[in-house]
Amino acid sequence: MLKIGITGGIGSGKSIVCKCFQLLGVPVYDSDTRAKWVMNFDPELREQLISTFGPETYDAQQQLNRTYLSQRVFHDAEQLAKLNGLVHPQVRKDFYRWLDVNIQAPYVLKEAALMFESNAYTQVDHVLTVSAPIEVRRARTLLRDPHRNAAQVDAIMDKQLSEEERIRRAQFVLYNDDAQLVLPQVVQLHQRFLALAVDKSIL
Structure with missing residues (x-):
C-alpha cells in the first residue's frame, strides 16, 4: 500500500484538503x-x-x-x-x-501537522505539504479560533517548521493560497498517487 503523508502549518487548510481526498474515497488518518x-x-x-x-x-x-x-x-x-x-x-x-x-485501499493519507518534527515522515512513502502564505494562515486561524490572539498564533507558528523548509522537504506541494483552486490540484494529485500505487504494487 502506498502511504502519503500530508502536512502544513497552522491555518494552511490541510484538513479541508484531506476532506477533498476523502470524497474521492481515500482513507485519511488524522494524527x-x-x-x-x-x-x-x-x-x-x-x-x-x-x-x-x-x-x-x-x-x-x-x-x-x-x-x-x-x-x-x-x-x-x-x-x-x-x-x-x-x-x-x-x-x-x-x-x-x-x-x-484499510489494507485494500490503493493508497492512504496520514495527516500530521508535525510530520517532520515528530519523524512521522519515516512511516510514509512521500509527503505532500499544503502551503499558504503566513499572513493568510494567520488570518484563517484567527477567524477559526476566536479564543486565540495574533501573538498566540505566531507563537504556534514559531514552533513549527518554516514554510520554505516544509516545501523543501516534501515531494509534493498543494497551494491553498486563495489564488489557486484546491479541487483541481487534489484531483491531479489523486491521479498521480494512484499511478504511484500501481508502480509500487508491481515492484
Whole structure:
C-alpha cells in the first residue's frame, strides 16, 4: 500500500484538503485526533502521563485535561519533549493498526501537522505539504479560533517548521493560497498517487 503523508502549518487548510481526498474515497488518518484518542484510552500511556505530569493530567471524568497539559508543556521545551516522547510512539503503533483495517485501499493519507518534527515522515512513502502564505494562515486561524490572539498564533507558528523548509522537504506541494483552486490540484494529485500505487504494487 502506498502511504502519503500530508502536512502544513497552522491555518494552511490541510484538513479541508484531506476532506477533498476523502470524497474521492481515500482513507485519511488524522494524527491529531488519533493522538487525543490514544491519550484518553491507552492504559499504558495514561499511566505514563500521570506519572510524568501528575494526576491533574486527567479531569474528574477521567478525560484528558488538555488545558492543564498545554500549560505544562507549551513554554517548556524539556516538558514538551517528554510529552512527545511518550505520545508519538503510541500514535505510530495506532497508525499501523489502522493500516491493517484499510489494507485494500490503493493508497492512504496520514495527516500530521508535525510530520517532520515528530519523524512521522519515516512511516510514509512521500509527503505532500499544503502551503499558504503566513499572513493568510494567520488570518484563517484567527477567524477559526476566536479564543486565540495574533501573538498566540505566531507563537504556534514559531514552533513549527518554516514554510520554505516544509516545501523543501516534501515531494509534493498543494497551494491553498486563495489564488489557486484546491479541487483541481487534489484531483491531479489523486491521479498521480494512484499511478504511484500501481508502480509500487508491481515492484
